[in-house]
Every structure is written in structure tokens, then in C-alpha cells.
Amino acid sequence: MTQKPLSPLFCLLCAALPASLPVIASSEPVQSSSQGPQDFDLPSQTLGEALKAFSRQTRLQLFYDAELVAGRVSPALHGSFTPSAALQKILENSGIRYRLENGNTLILEKAATKPDQPQSANTLPSVNVVGQAVHLDATDPYNEDYVLPNATSGTKTDTPIMETPMNVQVISKQVLKDQQVINLGQALKNVSGVTTGSFAYGTGNANVANQQITLRGFASETFFRNGFRLQQGSAQREMANVESVEVLKGSAAILYGLVEPGGMVNVVTKQPLATPYYSASQQFGSYDLYRTVLDATGPLTQDDTLLYRTIFSYENSNSFRDLVFNDSVFFAPSLKWNISPKTxxxxxxxxxxxxxxxxxAAVPAINGQLLNIPNSRNYGEYSPGQTDTIFVGMNWSHQFNDDWSIKHRISANLNDSFIPVNSYPIFNLADPATLALFQSFALGPITPNSVPRLSYINQKNNNDTYSTNLDLVGHFDTLGLNHTLLFGGDYYRLDSSSSSQTDIGSFFSWYGGGPEPSNIDAFNPLHPGRNYPPTVDPTSYYKTVTNTDQYGLYVQDQIKLPYNFHVMGGIRYQYIHQRPS
Structure with a gap:
């Protein structure tokens, strides 16, 4: 008998079916869904992650279409439930139902809708529409939200921004991605009242050892990494492993101690994920910019006990400024150990x-008017420098119950920078008044239209920060008021040192009749200029060393009042001991 060939459509469906039904399988023999109650402690998360956690704990197999759960969020599940009751809770309000086959296999499918009830030809039934924003997990790589509902900077607790009585703005990773942000200064352009600039001249140049952040008119070099204070290095802050940037405007001294009144900037870094994720990106830009970023994360064990994340980036570029360049290598591995659902x-x-x-940066002025020069002009010289930064951190947390939790962090950040020689334009002899002044007392030769430069030689800066921080958070009610109580303490050890030499002696020699110091023509600068490299003045060597110990204890209470009013108060004890030399 001749067999009728299968239709092309039937063959296509057979081939596509396995790809549309992902399987969550247990590494142990599958048990029946009728087993007894179990203790569940699942946070609100994406539905796919919740189903994986359910499968691991109950050892049941789940079959479902990946598109069926995409974009859905499961409610939190805490307490003792049978597997069937727990699954019903997880699928609550999702429009998904499950059915049991063979006593040990659960298949998820879209719930059937009830047929429309007969309606009158003249009237329609009333309809109540209730909307609720669905916020995906902020750490989800596929989360495209521009607005994140929660932030930790203002309260050190994961509190919704709308319930935080402080001005907190969050720049999400989707904003950073869409804008192709490569340094912290670019990210902070999204926040009003915040500017960045180099330490001495405020040029906004990222190619400097130090950079200040000006927030509401108060300048500081301090910024935070996951709440850990960093005194230096915001100019070089690599963005490859940054999840979001939080900006708190206003006082933050209760929780963070020595902070400028304008506020603080907190960089939130990417964390290891239980869902495997791999990405590679390549950027190209003006002035020969190219930047490569590699990101890989996922579980190291089948039960997701160990999670890892490794991020690597390389950036190289020139600048619109002459003699300026950037070359950076960054590597950030992390390892997370899920000791238990609560630890x-x-x-x-x-x-x-x-x-x-x-x-x-320097622009000469003649008769009180700035000289019209190209933006690329550099009156200094080629000044290659380098910075090495190492950060090491360990943190752990434990959830005692639904109301009380504790977390502890130990961190160290080591930052060293070195610039062999750097020239600073300090006078402008193209200005007639300045030229006449020098001709009145300097006995050495004077070249009109020149820009004399003071050089710093062997500039070394070392900034090491060590810290430990402990926080205890509790939730309770009194007289109908909801409290979130925070007890905490922190300790910081800051060790900083700097040293350099100059060629200041060449200026004193010039005033007495010696040769000119290093200088360059203001209208037609030809590098490396005259009398360069500079002559080191051995008497100009200086070195400063500063050691600072900071101790802090603090208490904070967030109170939720009726009618959506929120009150927050706290107190801090701070002790600072500094030993400069």
C-alpha cells in the first residue's frame, strides 16, 4: 500500500515543537505533585526565574512555551505550601494554568477564556479597569526601563523612590546603553545641577588623574561605589560594569558621614545572574575612539549555588586636544555564593x-580679551601618565525572617597615579602689560609673544581606602504606623600621599640674568618649545602623607503614615582622626 506523504505544514510543526517547549528538568528522580507541604521563600521576580526556582525545590518537571512567560512577573511566595498550591500562587493573575500528566509532569498553557455572556441590546455591563505598572527586575539584562522605581542611596534600604523623602535620581542601564556612555561625566549630564571637571581647571577632561564633581554648587572628588566611599578616581570610573548611577541631591551625612552638602553620586555595579547571559559590544567614535566590552554571567553549578560574572573592556582614543590620548584596560570578575535562600x-x-x-588647558588673554585660538591648541607638552586602580570587596547578607535582615561589607580600593613631567602655562608675555612688567625686573632674555611654563616632574599620587560597614534592617508596626528601622556602623581608613618636583629654580635664575625657562610661542606654538625638557630644581621636592580614620554609628527610621505620607529621621555619631605630615 502506498503511504501518503506528510504535508509540509505538519512537518514544519513537528520540527518547531521541541524549540517552543523548553524543559526545566530536575537532576533527581521526579516526584508526584501531591507531595506534602514545603517551605518556600521566593521573592517577586520574573516568572521564568520563579518557575526555575520552583522546579529546583520541588523536583518537578515543567514544560512551557518561553513566550508564554516572557515579560511576566511573579508575586513573592513565603510560607508553607504544597507544590500545587505554590504553583497556583506563582501563576496567580498571569492568565496561565497548568495540567498534570503521567503523575509527575506539569504542562503550562494559556488559560481558556470564558465565553461572553448574553448582553442586552440596549445596555452594556459596567467595566472597572485597574492599571498597575509592571517593573521588571532592574538587574535583568533585557530590562529596557528608563525609569527605575527603587534606589538605595537615600535610605540604604531598597525603598521606592516615591516613598523616599529625598531628591534621588537614577540613571538606568538602558539610558547608559542608548547614549553609549563611556565615562561617569557623560552619565551625569542626565542630571540637572551636576557638572564634572578636572581638579585644577574644570575642563571636564577625563584624561586627568583627579576629577571633581560639582553638585548643587559644592565641589568634591568623592563618589560612591555600591555605597562604598571613594576619594579619588571618578575621572577614570569605567562604565563597563555599571548597572545604574544614583544621584542624591541634598544632605546625606547621616548615612555616609563626611559628604558635601550638595549631595552624592553612587555607582551601582552589575551582579552575577542565575540566567546565563553573554554579550560583546564594539564602539567607534570621533578622534580614533574604539572600545570593546565583553560581559559573561551565569551559574557555575546546576543548582545555582555559585554564580559568576566577568566583564572586560578595552578603550583607546585620541582627543580634540593636541598631545592628549587615552588607553585603558579594565577587568572585573565577581563570584556569588547562594549559601541558602536566605543567606x-x-x-x-x-x-x-x-x-x-x-x-x-590654558587660553592666553591680551588686553583683557581671550585670544581666539583653535580648540585643539595645547600650550603644554606631551605628558604621558598612568593610573592603576585595584578594588577588592567581600559582602554577605542574611534574612532572619520576613522582617529582619543583616548585611556586612568589607572593601579596599588602591589607586596610584604617576606623571613623569607635565607643563603648566603660568604667564602670557603676548600681553603688552605682562611683557612690560617682566621687562621691568627680569634680567635674563625675554622672548615677546611667549608663554612661559612651570613644569612638575615625577608627580606621584597614592590614595588607598579601606572600609567595613554593617547594617541591620527591620520592619515593624506601632500604633498603625509602618516602620523601617536601620541600625548601622562604618569605619574608613584613608591613606593618601603625593610627591613631585618642579623647575621653579629656572625662573629665579631667569630673574637674575640666566636663560629663559621653558616657553612656547602664543601665536605659532611649535612643540616641544624652547628650553625643553625642563631642568629639575632639587630643592623643590616635596611630599605629603595623610592618614585618616573615620568611625560612624547611625540610626534611621522610615515611617509610613496614613494617606501616603512618609517621614524619615535619623542620627549619626562621627569621629574623625587625621594625621597629616
Missing amino acids: QAMLELEYQHKKFGADT
């Missing part, structure tokens, strides 16, 4: 090696 620990490391051309 986690994580170890993280960052290493950055950055080479840069130091830039000291």
Missing part, C-alpha cells in the same frame, strides 16, 4: 590600568 555572599574584584596624556 548570600559575594566576592568581587576590579582592576584598571589606564594610560593618558595629561592636559592642562
